[in-house]
Amino acid sequence: MSEVETVAHWLNDGAGSIERLVCHPRLSLVAGIDSERPTVHIWDYRELLYHGSIGADSAGYGDAQRWERSGRTPTVAWHPDEPLLLVLAEGGVVQWTPEGVSEPDGLSPDAAYHCMTFSPNGEILWASPSASDADEDGEYRSDAIDLASGTIYPDVGWDTGVAVHPAGGLAATLRSNQGETHMIFARLADDNAMCVLRKALILDVDGYQTPIFSADGRHLAIRGNAYGNTVDMFEFPSLELVFSTGLEELRPPGGSTDIRHEQLREWSRHNIAFGARPGTLWIGTPTGSLIEVDVDEMTAVDHAILNDSPVTALTATATGELVVATGDGELRLVRPASAQADAGDGIALRDSVTAFLDATSEIPDDGAVEEYLVLTDGMRTWDEDDLKTVTSASTADPSWLQLRAVMNTLRNQLQ
Incomplete structure (x- = not known):
């Protein structure tokens, strides 16, 4: 297990409590989504520099619950290489760069999407749901937007977000339904179109967050769901379930244990991140600790680092540290002492994607995705x-x- 040290911390410079953190995939930039109003804050976590906010004059959420804020909570997407952030908020879509805020390139500022993600080369913006109506058969779609030309192409329907395997060439996303959610996988074509594969994960109920891949590509994890605080971790490419827990099981003594909705509020919905050390998942808790789960050793250690201030958001940096938002209005840059950023062996990364692709096939492009899926929950297959x-x-x-x-x-x- 790792020794953990805080290498930097700073106040949120007027920002409210942060409920989600999103790091740039390569640069030392992080966006924080405010929990009190539809506002996005941007920092450089190396220089401890606050770059400002978008939507700071928006009306607050008041007493609205998380599920009652649908349509108001901002969506953000970092460009894979450039210091450019797309922000979809109440006023429409804008782009932030260190030079300031402007209208987005290749995208209408009035676009009314719920989720946005850049393709790995930054040329395509994947956006959901599609601005056009559903297909004649009722199948919902997303849009793939060529940012150079502004051309919009229909793509497979997805929601919540898209995670790309660190080797490239493969994406994972969700198709949510109140009774069950499918985590689908897609081969990324040369034009970044998603070619959906038959092999998929089935998850109970809905309300999950975007899946995340580990830096070495060996695992993916998902945080959910609408009715419980669950964390599930799967081996890749086998999709074998290697770790699953309800976070209440990890809950330290004290506090309310008999009101489920209160428990749901106490745990951040964005409180997991993979460590740089292979097989390590970090979980932020309401009591200010970071739980380090080692799935290879099947052990877990609780690191108390925040003096009882709750972890309100957690994410991993491109170089292996953790950025932690706290209930005291701080951001902390945390470094596990034994962890060095390791993107994994390039050949092994590509081989894992190849193995996954070889073990399945693409579904026909007729819109009927669910009819072709071979589903596993990590233990059984249907x-x-x-x-x-x-x-x-x-x-x-x-x-x-x-x-x-x-x-x-x-x-x-x-x-």
């Missing part, structure tokens, strides 16, 4: 025929499988 015929499930099974069994039984009775 194809669509299996799920159409299952009629029994126990209370130990996930709720999505229990629901499928009930619906299939009713369907059979009506035939």
Whole structure:
């Protein structure tokens, strides 16, 4: 396990509590999304320099719950190479650079997307949901926007966000539904179009955050869900479930334990990050500690570093440190002493993507994504025929499988 030290900390310079942090993939820039109003703050965490905010004059959220703020919480996307941040907030889309705030290049400032992500080469903006209507068959879509020409191409439907494997060539994203969520994978074509693959993960209910890949490409993790504080971690490319917990199980003594909604509020929804050391996942807690999970050793250590101030957001930098937002209005740059940034062996990274692609196939481009998926929860696998015929499930099974069994039984009775 790692010794952990705070190498820098600074006040939020007038910002409110931060509920999400998003680091630039290469530069020492971090964007923080305010928890009190639809505002985005930008810092340089090496120079401890506050670059300013976007939307600081917006009306506050007041007593609105997280799920009641739909449409108001900003979306951000860092360019993969340049110091450029796209911000989608109440006033539309703007772009920030060190020179200031301006209208975005190649994108309408009135665009009404919920999520945005740059392609790995920065030439395409993936945006969801599509500005156009759904297909005739009701299938929802996203947009792929060529930023040089402004041309918009229809792409597969996704929500929440897109994670690209560190080797490139493969993306993971979500198709959420109240009963079950599919984490789909897509081969990235030369034009950055998403070619959806049959092999996919199935997650119970909805309300998950964007999945994240580890720097060495060996694991991916996801934080959710709408009804519980869960963290799941899968081996890649096998998609075997290697770690799963409800964060209440990690909860230290004290505080309310009988009101589930209060527990949901106490844990940050953006409180996980992969460490630079392979097989290490960090989890921020409401009591100010960072839990270090080593999935290779199957151990967990609680590092108390924040003097009981809750972790409100957590993310990893491009060089292996952690940026932590606290309930005291601070940002901290935290360095695990034994961790060195390691993007992994390039050949091994590419080989893992190749192995995943070789173990599956692309689905036809007819819009009916779910009909072709072969789904796994990391322990068992089902194809669509299996799920159409299952009629029994126990209370130990996930709720999505229990629901499928009930619906299939009713369907059979009506035939």
